[in-house]
Amino acid sequence: MNTRTVEPTRFAAIQGASWTIGSLILFSVVFLTAAGCSGETDAKPAGMQDKKFPVMKSAQEWKEILGEDRYRVMRLHGTERAFSGEYHDYKKKGIYVCAACGKELFSSSTKYDSGTGWPRFYEPIDDESVGESRDESYGMVRTEVHCARCGGHLGHVFPDGPEPTGLRYCINSISLMFEPAR
Ligand SMILES: [Zn+2]
DSSP states (O other): OHHHHHHHHHHHHHHHHHHHHHHHHHHHHHHHHHHHHTOOOSSOOGGGTTOOOSSOOOHHHHHHHHOHHHHHHHTTOOOOOTTOSSSTTOOOSEEEEETTTOOEEEEGGGEEOOOSSSOEESSOSSTTTEEEEEEOGGGOOEEEEEETTTOOEEEEEESOOOTTTTOEEEEOGGGEEEEEOO
16 A cells, blocks of 8 residues: 555656756756857856947946846847847848947848848958957857957857858847948
């Protein structure tokens, strides 16, 4: 009698434990996939803390200008969810400018298909448009990229892009605004 009542309970406990471990693995996979592109982080890389930019504003001013979602990505170095942004599969011809200050950042002619849910470019529009900093969050060493005028966080650059540069600028849609070619 005792055996019959104890065993199903023990079985349920084991099932519960497996479910929990499964969820943790699934969570880790989803989390790491997202971090693989732009990196979900709410802290500025150390190299960004004291940088000066032509356009500087207080946190409160940026919050008012950008709104909550854009502020989280551009000023707190967050990452938009994959496939949630406007431009990951956008193919129109024109220029992508900084969503915070309007500086020209990327041309549609250097944008390429990624299929990973964030817009990708193989180079910025010119040498002066995008700045870089070292990002060591999440146990990875990555190169963070930001607008050279206002310091707004854009995404990261990786050395596995297509020719002619071999670079992959993986950028949050929400950090960009599109201006169609005239
Ligand atoms: Zn900017």
